[in-house]
Amino acid sequence: MASHSTGDGGIPKRGVGKNGLKRVMSLGGAYGTRNYTIKDLRDCKGKRTLVETLPFSTEEAAAAEEAGIDTMKVRFDPNQPELAANIRQAAPNTFMAFSVPLVAAASEVEAVRLGYQAMSIGADAIMCQWSPKFISAAADAGIPIQGHAGLVPRKSTWTGGLRAVGKVLDEAVWIYNEIKTLEEAGAYAVEVEVIPEQLLSEISKRTTLITSSIGGGSGGDIQFLFADDILGNNAPPYPRHSKQYRNLFKMRQDMQLERVEGFKEFIAEVQNGKFPEKKHIIEAPSGLIEDFLAKI
Template sequence: MADKQALNIVKFKKMKTDGVPISMLTAYDYPSAQLAEEAGIDMILVGDSLGNVVQGNETTLPVTIDDMVYHARTVKRGAPHTFIVADMPFMTYHGSIDESMRGVRRLMQEGLAHAVKMEGGQEICGTVAAIVAAGVPVLGHIGLTPQSVNMIGGYRIQGKDAKDAQRLMDEAKALEAAGAFGIVLELVTEEVARAISEAVSIPTIGIGAGRYVDGQVLVYHDLLRYDSSYREKRFVKTYADIGNVIREGISQYVQDVKQRSFPEERHVFNADETVLESLYGNAGKGADPK
């Protein structure tokens, strides 16, 4: 989509004001990003969820800044006209501001991202403010925060009681005050997600957060069932099942190779007779090279 113009944080805020939902999708490589851009996605998240769906890890914790830089850069090549957010991986923004800035610099300069995403609430707001002051847009992320999965006791729904709801509201307002341009709400009850969306002036992007947020984000591999043993998730809608298509295609290829039905004559390249003569001599002219 050569005529497409990448959106920016000012336009995203206007989309919220105008009631225009924001579409967001994860992508981790060149062809995935290219297809997402061609489909008209508003924003691409190069998520540390690549640790699960690309690297095969049980959690996102093993993902490094080098991983994120590599994947962000390849996504940027595939979607040069789309706003790209890159995740700050586990423990890269909880130390000194200088350490956090080094990771941000790499994602922006080497990874070519437009913005970074950080998980957490009030405990990271000082770092968020410093990064924003340095001229880097920050997308917040509260609710279920996968990098803290060991602290929160697994993948649990957030905002199910009044105390937890107030905590999430306080975190959202703190991130807004720190300068975040938007907030991802993951696995948050619909009622609480709606209240937060109405209380803050910045866009909220939901994943498993119901119908009343300002946008939605899904993982590429969930939306397309791009997996060998896909596990159903209540908050995901499947739009295609490419896992089965890929498996069936490869299986057919294997069968064709075993049965010598591939390659066919239309797939081969032929040399002229002088080439055969040089290899086999006159005795080999017209003979089967085997």
Template sequence: MKRIYDFSRNPAKRNYTISDLQALKGTGKKLSMANPANAPELRACIEAGIDLFVVGGDQIDEVREIAPHHFTGVGSSWAQFGSTAEILDHAFEMMRKGGDLYYTLRSFETMETLAREGIPVQSHIGLIPTFSHYCGGLRAWGRKADEAMQIFETLKRMEDAGVVAVEAECIAEEVLEAVNLKTSIVTFSLGSGNAGDAVFSFVADICGEASEEDKPPKHAHSFGNVGRLHKQVHQERVAALKEFHKEVAATNFPYPETNVTMHDGEKAKFLEALDKWAPTHS
């Protein structure tokens, strides 16, 4: 555990620092990375030993309460803000709240603006679902040499802009392997093989929460079957609600043991007073 000051200049500790991640390149050590979406998932990731987190901006307060020492990236979606000034303000807010890395999909100029202010910037290469309109839908990247070179050139442009890390999504494994040691940028592999500095996957995919109808992508390997438990919980919930509805319709519920009753002797007093009651008029 490393002693640091966070970006609000508060004393803190982290399991990994940015310097640690950069020093991993070429060592062969791989870190695990996941995106816990709520408190139970956060606690599960901590207990499981997951190294790095990435979360939405509305989660950072909860993360720092439950996982104060975990390296955590946070950021904004592409269309969340309209201007670089708004993104910069949001980035500062996320850093003040304990973020360790700020994710943005915006222009090289925006990335450079953030980096110039000392904000550690993460971006995204390869398949970017937000921009899938431009490439004919969701697909793998870098299977052809010219596209592989585009990936490398984009990575170097990001490096020149001051980007610290990227999510490398659905890139041919050979491409990430070839470019990873030619850049100082830390790479988080999502569906891009084992060449990244960290391997990222979604909690829902790791835990097997998707249904068969969801058709998870090729890289979404399930190490569990939480979906089966979700289905069981749903079935139990429906069964309980049906029984409740049936008992209400039959005038059986509420049951005597669930009801509140008056103290002994109080009912008779109340009914007598009720019988004698007459409205008073001013």
């Protein structure tokens, strides 16, 4: 990857705009091209709904970029950064927010360090479940931060478990205040999970944050679904807010059955003397075997 920090040039050529791309330099000093910048995303707010996914493999990331997904989230493990780095390389032109583990930072300093680590391998932003103090520190350090509100699964013990949030007045007001607090802390966006559609719609009108809806209906600025759900990678049950556009789980089951049947047929043909056939073997030239036997 061309990088200003290592002095190896590689500034993207002019004219990429005709392909809908922007020339960028990452916070880590790497040159590249992206379909969106933070400014572009902010400019889209209230004008059109963007689409977002979270791929779990390089194949999914490449397919999502080719299909025209606007933005992606990518899970970032600081102990195995190559997993996120490979996804970054598989979809080099798509805006990506790396989702960092909640427990990987225990102080403002660690939050900034973790953010810089993710940005250095190609993240365009960080998605987190951090406290406003951590978000403020990272934002002050120049890291674009996306927060999380509504149902935050890792903190769901505070909201009654894995269930919809915001169906009563106190919860609705709490979600709004949480989002405004993230806004004041310097975040640029917030993922809002499993709240009433109408509530998210009203909140989106009252915050400068870009709202990414997962289970919040059409009330957000971005419609977000996991690649697992879009592609039907797993067996039922599925999250209520999700939709399966393909059934790759069944395809994998069918492929496994085909593997089993293939091995069974191979075993049977060997045992019955049907394999190998004449077309599968190498015939010895005339006289070779006689000469061989005489020699030994």
